[in-house]
Amino acid sequence: MIACSSGCVLTQDLPDPALDIPRGYKSAGPLVPDAPPPLDWWRGFRSGELTDLMEEAQKVNLDIAAAVARFVQADAQARIAGAALLPTLSASGPGNLAQESYSRVSGSSLNGLSTGGREVVNYNTALSASYILDFWGQNRDALQAADETAVANRFDRDVVALTTLTSVANAYFQVLASQDRIRTAERNIASATRILDAIRQRFKAGTGTDLDVAQQESVLANQRAAVPPLRQTLDQNINALALLVSRPPESLHVTGGSMDQIVTPRVAPGLPSELLTQRPDIRRQEAQLASATANVGSARAQFFPSIQLTGGGGYQSSALTSLIQPHAAFFNLVASVNQPIFDGGAILGNFELSKAKQDELLQDYRKAVVSAFSDVDNALVSVKQTTEKLRLQGVVVAASLRAFQLSEQQLRAGTADIVTVLNTQLTLFQAEDALWQAKLARLLAFVSLYQALGGGWEPRTEKPVNAL
Template identity: 75%
Template structure:
């Protein structure tokens, strides 16, 4: 078993503190899909989206961080958790209360020998101060307070998870907008090319060198290209609306220019070392804090088996005359110490202890899965970047050859020497290659974003050690 604290020493909330369960995880030395493990490489910066060199994307990212409603809701949950931590922590302090009272009473009159005596009126005044305190000898209240503090810490990391998911969604939606715009432009160029071929075939048919079959085939090609445009425009509109939602504005008030995927500069980023991932991914840190909270809850539940020691004190003044209320002879006080030991409760305390232990074990397994899944996420992203980059390179070669073949076939068609089947095949191949290239560009950008997400977003810059440091 590996002592995980050594791998995540910089973490403020390392899970292998005293009394916490050992997750027994084997942290790999490097990522399987990484060709070269270079811990000093270009790890993600805090503003990682600037690496794509898009001013509009940067503006959307910065706006989403300040106005996104999911992030705002997560921030509100932090305030709730902090308040709950203060509520629970109040049990560690004594409680004080003061009271003032005026008591007026009148006795009933008595009747004797036909004579009636009037009742007696009694007025008394009192002022008191009461204090109570439970000795937390077994750590029940201390562990309960620690549990809520760790829950508040987990809520902060949960906010980071929401923020990272939001930024990832903004980047993906923006790239989808650019890809849709590119594909629409490509479709419009293809429609124009198909129309030129149709005009050429129409001219051959008029001259008697073409056939109705050739004309019908090309009309089908042109119609298919035109039919491909509406779904692309629908995708464009949906992603524009998604961006508007992410920046918490109605679509009518958001203007996104977009442009082309060709204007973006895909950044280069190295994943660092797997051990560093444990201190960077907010979902791992969240699970770590939740496990610490559950462990503290187990301690609090265990302490309920032991006696509860309560101290109560009260003191003040009591007098029948307001003017003499605060005289020394009107003072009174009382001190009470109590001990309560559970004897029989129908198994409630034992069941509560079993529940907290089972919850702790569940969170331990969830923590382990989150860590293992994080390594797989990084490897998947690295593989995706490598393969989409390779596919993009090959598709560029396909597009170059397809464009050349189409140009030659169009020239031969106008010269009257081309076979119509060859023309149809070359234009369809070109149309497919152009669209596939746009989709491959999008896939590579999405893979890069997935790597940023898998690494936990931006990393704090590493502090360089001074030369004269000891």
């Protein structure tokens, strides 16, 4: 296969996908040509635990192992298809190449006297060969189709591996987010309890009402009720990580930590034309399209006659001692031509079926390319907007915290309106939780960008500069 200028990978008879490759991504910022995504892209988040989980998943994940088994099967199918291009040889005789055959000649009657029968022993050894001339390329196309299918299965393994790694990263960041949100919820519970104690003191002093107490108790109960779903999410994502590294949940311990400890890497998306060689799903579609094209050639060759050559030779003798002698030698050569005349339309139907499959895969290939560009643009938009959302949410939290602190001070001084206290603490609690969700969304956006770019890229090689 060769790579055409537009980025598509074609064989000699492969239809041109005729795609318009954009010069750049709509949502990309200034290009950084020397910073492509590294092969071990997850190290950019600077989490040792995440790196360990990623490396373990690559080794033991069951989906990846199944994908490897599929491309081993495809390799075996390619060897089977390639066998038709070679002659078949067979030798007669068990073990020692000399085979004995027995025959009995019945007796006859002469002048009323009977003559007994006799046994005749023939010894023979022979070698036979058969070869089908691949004049029309049927077997060569079948081999090429099998080879391209094997290539497609290798890229399928890469697709599974990339999906597995992004699933590990997403689940791990969900674990961190759950831990952060649980800590914030527990801190908010402590704050709500402190405010409740202050309101109760006002109620005992006669400056508050029972309604004020009930309202704050409702706030506190809501904060406590928010914790169990967060713990459920935490446990479920730890269990998801255990599945991804092929372990029972009981044997996996995840320390976690905080999203504040995660570094957001700098990712350069490169050019759209480079994406066609980096995304394993696009490469898989290319290989499947090439395989379908080869199958069309093989189906077309069935319209033409097949030519088969067979030959055999060896020795045959009734005496083992004279078996390997010139007079005991024999040979035969046969050439046969088989031309289909009427088959009820089976060959034509098979050809049309192959053409239709080729056209289907061509459209799938086009869709995969267009979807890849869309995936990258969507991921770039997500990174940009989640970054802005995180910045703005930080402003919200800072203002909400200041308002809550002021209302609490006024509450203790006996000058605050209870409604104001309730509003400020609810606003703060919601803002802090939304801040963690914004941080999670930003991390997941970076993971989506890596996935849209096809994972890590091979390092670029610098072109040598000719000395003057």
